[in-house]
Every structure is written in structure tokens, then in C-alpha cells.
Amino acid sequence: MSLANRETKERTGDAKATVLDLFRLAWRTVLITGGGGAVGLEIARSVLEVGGDVICFDHQDEALQEPWDAAIAVAGEHKSNIWYYQYDVTNTDDLARIMEYALSKTRFPLQGLVTCHGLSAGGPAMDFSLDKVRQLLDVNLTGTFAIAQAAAKVFQQEEVSGSIVFFASMSAHVCNKGVDTAAYNASKAAVVQLARSLAGEWGGRKECPLIRVNTISPGYIRTRQTADTLKEPGMEAQWSGDNMMNRLSFADEYRGAALYLLSDASSFVTGTDLRVDGGHTAW
Template sequence: MSSPKNVNVHDPQYREAKAPQGIAAVPVTELFKLNDRTVLVTGASGFLGVQVSTAILESGGDVVGLDIVESPSTEVWDKSHLLETAKKHGRKLFYYPCNVRDEAGVAAVFEKISAAIEHPIRGLVACAGRSIAGPATEFSPDDFRSVVDLNLTGTFLVAQAAARAVQKSGLSASFVLVASMSGYISNKGTNTAAYCASKAAVHQLARSLAAEWGSRPGIPLIRVNTLSPGYIRTVATAAALARPGLEAQWTGDNMLFRLSTADEFRAPVVYMLSDGSSFMTGADLRVDGGHCAW
């Protein structure tokens, strides 16, 4: 059993009318499917973006990947077999180069997306982000702006454009903004004030958007939540981990005594995108190995 196509299962009247025979009786396994919906993924050529895209395709959704590069790197995109995964599950996979900090560029890309997709946009996973390390007394304003512009402004611009598309469709949606445990704490052993500040701002952005786009008469519901990963072992963190003692410090600072891998965030993201998290909005899902729980 599955819920009817393109129905707002979050609508109180629908839930009351259908329970217990309808949505309340849907098996749990069905609640985590993303059938008949398109999900946007920014930072799609990165390690986290690729893992998230794979999970969405495997869960029945179509994926539109966005990133600043003209085409995804073969090192990440091809070796992950994304195209094969899409074909295996009968899903559509699109990729568009997009600088998420450019308002006009984002608008232009969304026009292309709307003309290409088969199913309406029902989800967003904003993975695009960057960090620049350096002592605050010497950190240049340009570098600070660069970090905040991508991590915060870029996330907002894509969320804004996606919300407009959702409102045109009249259907519900779920957005996942990738923040970080660094939005709660300072990164011990490295100077990343701009990054930490930007990720704390993403937490607040999500709460504010969730409040604006909550269920109101005549306005499609958009749930907005954040995912806060702990340290992830990727090529991007390899340089930092090469510093003497830093890996031991980072692994020792969480309760699982190891770093995460990008694939460990697939299930949390699918949960937040799906109807399985239907009563979750304005919240943060911290997946940090217990780092912030000491």
C-alpha cells in the first residue's frame, strides 16, 4: 500500500479523513519511499552530494544535481555509478552547473529544471558549502564573505527558488539544509570562525523558513530541517587530518572514537525527505558520533 500520488499527506483534513484506513495504515517501509517526486541536491559532485543522490534514487525519487563545476568529476560521479543506479531503479538523473551564490544564475537553472523534470519538485538537500581555515586576526574579509556567501546565502537562494517551484505545484515538500555540528561548537585544533558562524546561521535560517512555510491555508506545506554531520573522512578533510595529532584529537572527541564516512548520512537524509518524518520541521538532526553530547 502507498499513499495516493501527489497528495499532501500532511494536511490535517486528509489525515483525519483517511485514518486509520489511509495514511495511518501505510506500512513503515512505504513511508520512506520518495516515489513520484523530484529532489534537488546542491553540491552534487561532492562526496556527500553523491551519497545523498544515490540514496534518493534508490528510494524511488528523481534527482537534479547542481554544482559549480561544468560537469561532475569522474573521480566522484562516475565511480559512484550514479547513472547505473538511476537506470536500475527506473529513475531520472539530471545535472546542471550552477553557482548557487548567483541569484540570476539560480533563476535561469530553475527554468531549465522545470522544463525537464517529469515529477514535481518535492525535496531539496542543500549540500553545497566550503570552509577556509585561518587565524581570525589574519583572516581576510574576502575569505570570510566567501564562506558565508556560499554556506548561507547560496543555501537561501536555492531554498527560495525551490519553494517558489513547490508553491506553483501546490504539493507538499521537505527541505534538508546541511549545517554542521560546528554550528554548535568550535572546531578544536583548527581555526574556522567563518565556517562555524555560517553553519550556526544555517540552523537559524532553517527554523525561520520552517516557520514561514509551515501549513497555512492556501499555501503548500514545506517542512525545513537541518542535518548536522560530525567530522567526515573525505578528500576535503585529508589535509587537515595530516596535521600531527589532529586525527587522534578529532576521533577522541566523540563517543564512537572514529570519524564518519559520507555514506552514513544517506539514511538520515532520506528520513527527513520522506513522509516518515511528517511531524518534523524546524528541527536539527545531529549525526556527530556523540561529539556534542559529552
């Protein structure tokens, strides 16, 4: 993008706002992919608590029951709304249709996107299936690009600013000890670079609203997806010992980071990766 196509955008947020108000998402809708899983629903609950409405997309037919019930309860308590739609991010042919339908139910404009969807797979690189490589890239990279593109078009159509948060991984920055995950690591590194590139395009482009794009790189999370791996002899001790806090993270520990990047509290933050990894990549 040439300098001639750039312009200064007005800041979001108010210098006179209280710190608590900076983190509020009132009168906004946030779309969360992977919104039926543990991390996605923790973030959904947080958005509901600060006044926003939430749309959840996930490839599963239904969300995880217990965290979904908790999110519904929070929505009722704060007079917020949450919707769940079964959608696979690799099905890009249906993306425009499902976006239009989901947004037709909302009362507030879409102004936030969090991509919590992801696919993980491992195995020795010499024998790793190229079809599996393509699948990893299709879900983790192409699916992320497609949903970000769709959200950005909505921001532009509605003439509103927006914040996009991609969940990447510490594996975008380091090689994980004890597991062979070359293709997965590469797919997550691509997500980090995608965010930087989109931030550069959408941060000051003329005829485009202000769209901030950032990433969160989580460390190991104790979820259903990691449960089987952690049962392998010595794996939990190794994963825990690889970070400075000597433990695994929990899904709820990503709420604050996501809320910060979605809200006006991060009004001058874009193109940044926030590592929430217990110091794993800082050794």
C-alpha cells in the first residue's frame, strides 16, 4: 500500500473515560469462531459481562454444555444476547450466507472478531501426510483469512471501526519439545504474519474504517483436546516444566487478554502478538 492511500484515523475510546469503561463492549456484537469450545466460550462470557452481544460459530453441532449454560446465565444477568451456529470455517462457499443470517438477528453492529478455531496434528515430518498439511493450512490459515475478510467487509459496509483477534500459538515462535508438529507450527506462524499484514493494510487505508488486528499466542492449555497427550508418560511434567510458572494454563486465563485487544483499552495497539504462555517463549 502506497503512502498516498493512507490517512490518519480518529482514535477509538475517550480520554476522559474511566479505566473500567475502556474495557466495556456495550452496543457491540462480537463474533467468535471456535465459539463452542472451552476458550471460545470463556471469551464469550467475558464479552457478555461487559455489555456486548456474541455470535458463536463452531463446527460442532452443539457447544460444550456446561460452559454454554454458564454463558446463557451471564447473558440473562447482563441483558446481553448470545447465538450459536454450526459452521465449519473451511466451508467458505457458505460464509456469506451464514454471516448475513447471523447478523440479521443482532441488535448491535459487528465490531469484533475472535478466531479461536484451530486444528492440531502431529507426526514425524518425513512421514507426515501432505493431505494433512493442506487440512491444517485450510483450517488454521485459510479459514482465518476468510472470516477476517468477511468481518472486515461488514465493518466497511456498516462504517464502524473493528477489532480482530486471532488465536495463534506459542508454536508460531518456538519448536515444541517432545512433539513433532512442524506443519501445525508453520500454520500458526502464518497466522501471526497474516495479522501483521492485515493490520498494515487496514490500520490507515483510505475508504476503509479503522480495523485493528492482533494475535494472542497461548501456551499449553488444559482442555479436552490436550487431555490424551497429557496422559502420555512424563508429558505433563515436561509441558509444565517448559514454562516459567511450572504449570499448564486454563481456558479462563485468556479472557483478559482477549477483552483488552477487543476493547478501546487497546486503542493504539495493532499488528501485535500478545504471548500468554507462562513465560514459555521467554526462557
